[in-house]
Amino acid sequence: MSTAIRLEGVRRSFGRREVLRGVTASAETGKVVGLLGRNGEGKSTLFKILLDLLEPDSGVVEVLGRRPDGSGELRKRIGYVPERPVFHDFLNAGEVLEWRARFFPDWDAPRADSLMGRLKLDPATKVKGASKGQLAKLAWVCAAAHDPDLFLLDEPTSGLDALVREEVLGELIGELHSGGKTILIANHRMEELAGVIDEVWVLAGGVVSAAVSVDSLRAGACKVTARLHDWSSRPSVPGAVPLPSERPLAAWAAFTREAAEALAGSGGLDVVERKPLPVDEAMKLLLRDGADV
Amino acid sequence: MSENALSLSGAEALPAARPLLGRALALFGRAPRSYAVLEARRNLLLYAGWPVVILGSLPLAAAVAMSAEYPLIQGVAAALLGWAVAGLPLTALLFGAVAGAGLRGASEEAEASLPLSPRTRAFGALASAAGALAASTALVAGLILMAAPDAGSLLRAMSEVGSNTWNRTHWEVMFSVLTTLYCTPLALSWLLLVSFGVSLVSAHAVLGGVAALFAGAAALLPVLAGLMLQMSTEGKAEFLFPAAACTSALLAGALAAVAGAAAPALRAGRWGAARALLLALLPLAGSLAAWPALYRSRDRALAATESVVSAWDRSRGGVSRHLVPAIRRSLGGRLVMERPEGDLVLLAGWTPTVADLVWGKRLSEVHQVFWDSKGMLWVEAWHPGTQGAMPSTEIYVGRGDGPLRRYLTLPYQMRFTADDGRACVDPEGWAYDSRTYVYLDPDKPPILKRQ
Incomplete structure (x- = not known):
């Protein structure tokens, strides 16, 4: 093509x-x-x-x-x-x-x-x-x-x-x-x-900070909620952005399945919930916070 | 069918020039022509209304003349003269400024998605403005021809700009100014181009027009001075055609610089606007070619006014005229001697500047030139006074192999003459009796009293 x-x-x-x-x-x-x-x-x-x-x-x-x-x-x-x-x-x-x-x-x-x-x-x-x-x-x-x-x-x-x-x-x-x-x-x-x-x-x-296919967003974008062991060192992975959180739970928006997996496997947290993120919500978050996707 | 000129079979023979030729010919394709029409439509009120303004000024001027108890035709003549000398150049500034600035701003946004290059848009806008200007110029010229009592004399005047112009009828003056100066690729095209270029780059019509007014005036100064010089002297200075050739030859390049390069330069990033502005002012470079032509014209005018004066031989008393060596007197009281070797020696006076000649500065006059018995050359010259001062008569002396030395400023009432081979002064100014003369010794300071 x-x-x-x-x-x-x-x-x-x-x-x-x-x-x-x-x-x-x-x-x-x-x-x-x-x-x-x-x-x-x-x-x-x-x-x-x-x-x-x-x-x-x-x-x-x-x-x-x-x-x-x-x-x-x-x-x-x-x-x-x-x-x-x-x-x-x-x-x-x-x-x-x-x-x-x-x-x-x-x-x-x-x-x-x-x-x-x-x-x-x-x-x-x-x-x-x-x-x-x-x-x-x-x-x-x-x-x-x-x-x-x-x-x-x-x-x-x-x-x-x-x-x-x-x-x-x-x-x-x-x-x-x-x-x-x-x-x-x-x-x-x-x-x-x-x-x-x-x-x-x-x-x-001034750069294209993220270029992501909508299909992958649809398939993999999710909101990850987890219990943090140590709030002073909140994990950060490419393809995910932190969301406003209320202790003891922390939340992230992961734009791809890989990002969500990386987040879960980063250690220091126990995933409580993974909920699919609507595409439009994901786009809003991408615009607002950006992500290395 | 492609608008691209590469489809023309003639271009096959010029492989190296194909891209340039293609680009040049593409400027006359359907799209550029359509764009020129669109531009004319955009400025229709101005381009179509301006001839109405020209026509409307005539009855107004006639009414003003009649109210001042002048003949109606004189009012019309004054109005047409005003249009010929000043109105049309200002029209060129206006049209250029409007066309240039109009390519920016709202128009630029409206045409953003059109498949036109900046060059095509610029050429189209220029073509549209130039066409409107040509129409206004033709209207003024036609009105002059219609209103003048003798149209034939005007047409003859076109080929005779030069001697005695100020003695001609005002119809002939305005028409010759109009056709030989403003209708050549000089003033009008220049003003249109510079005004267009600066307005295009600055996106500001008023700024472009004003900048072009000053820049154009500076560039046209040598041309205007040359024309006035030509009209002021009896001999033809023949200035206009060398200057016209110089500036005309550069006009094509200037056109390419302004519309061809300045407009596309605005797309570029850093320094694009600066480069575009420099390109827009490039037409002024043509004026550099006019300055040498102006000075050559000045020299020709001086040469045309040179006349040979007799250097009287008073060496043996009496009066005997000889033309050896030849002494030439010209404008400004410049006195030169042609030596047998053929070279010229400046004896007295100075070389008038162009401004002196154009503005009619009162110049010196040589009254007497004679040789005395000792082989000394004496010159009596009258100088106009500087502002507020009285004119004076100066006496110069020398051997004729170089510049003369100013010997004496002659008091007003005294008369300078020669007697028995010697230069002398008559203190009374009217006596012809050698008993009252005061003889002058070139090697001693003058004493103007009988001793």
Whole structure:
């Protein structure tokens, strides 16, 4: 299986502020990868590098088998939904799509019309004065109408009401079902996508601190509760993070079966309970605390 | 069909140049053209509204002229002159600044996902702004041609920028300024380019426009000075074409630097913005080529005004004129002698600077030049006074093999002359009687009293 995204030691600074400090990760073609990271951790910067809008200071970047070269050619095969969609305010929705069609050789106008219809977006809707939901729908149509191989979605449902969120996510899942698409999605509400994503990258401290498959999370993530013999030396193992605890019991979240086994075998504790951890809970903990997974 | 120029069969013959050729031709593909149209659409209010502003200024100027009891046509002429000399350069600044800054900010976000390179976006925006500027320029030129009493004379004026321009009609002046200066790849393109580049890098239209105003003015200073010099002197200084050639030759490179390299430099990390800014200011380097041309023009203007004066031979009394050795007098009272060996010796005066010539500084005049019986060369020169001071008449003396020595500042009422082979001064200023003359000895300080 080929690699859709390959990042090796990618660094990027803005002035003195180093945002990305050596990001290394890869996504296989056809996979759906969730990108977890707090605000300001560099998710948008990473997206811009993948979109060939920014050049990394160092490191290797490969997208769909090509290295970004500043030409913008890569974007013909990428569908991008930014966190805050912006369009030219002198156009309406229909005109936005007409203009975009001129730049994408594979633009599928009937598909665009079909998407507009499903999302109930009126082509006459003026961009100036459009609601957040309308802009989000338009952004989705713009991203999908040229049938890209790779989707980069930066908080596509951020700030949307429940109905619009459901509509947009419904379209997203529809794309997944069509197969062959690689999707990298940053979403605070990762639990919405827990059922569809294959892998989770945790971006923290300017690096991908954890890259874990959802299947392994589903199979192995658990909450381990144990009685500690010595509270001054609480065991620490890769792939597990301590949870708030109340003596005499201590708790950990173990993200893999191996981590849970290592914890149990670390000595100095007696495991009382191992309870499966829901995937969304596991993701929240990964984001909050990180783990060397 | 691929937009890529590598599909063109002609490129097959130039394997080494294919990547560059491909990139250059790709700038004229469908996507860049579409982007230029999009940019024009984005700035439609400005680009389409500006000609309306130009047209609207004419009745306004006519109304002002009529209210001041001037003929209506003079108001229109003044407005068109204003557009030709100042309005269009400011238009270039404005359009460049708006186009450059407009590529950043909201526009950048809106177009982030479009498969366009920064170079293509920059060229598209520039093309759009340049087209709008050309339209405004054509409108002003057309209005001048329509309003002028004799359109044919204006067209002739295009080829005759040079001598006596200030004596021409104001229609001819404005049209020749407009077409020979601003419509060449000099002022307008420069201002558009520098304004665009600085605004693009700074993402600030006002900053870009103001920076371009000062930077462009500095770069165009030699061109403007040369043009005024050309119009001020009787002989053609022929400045404009060497300067135009120099700066035009660099314009293509500057264009590539600004749009081709400055825009992509903004993608880069460290020093990217600094590099982009340096590239944006690169067009100013073309002005360096204009300065030598300006000084050559100055020298040509001086040479054109040189005239041979007779160095009178007063050695035996009486008056006898000889042209040996040849003495040349030019602007500024510069007096040079051409020796038999062919070289020139500066006898008196100084070489006017460009500023002296352009701003019409009152220059010295040589009144008399003669040889006395001892083979000494005497020169009487009038100098304008410095600010607040009176003009003065200076007497110089020397052997003619080098710079002359200032011998005497002649009091106002006295007259300098020669008598019986000797230089002398008439203290009364009106007598022609040698009994009242005071004779001058070049080897002794002058004494201006009869002894």
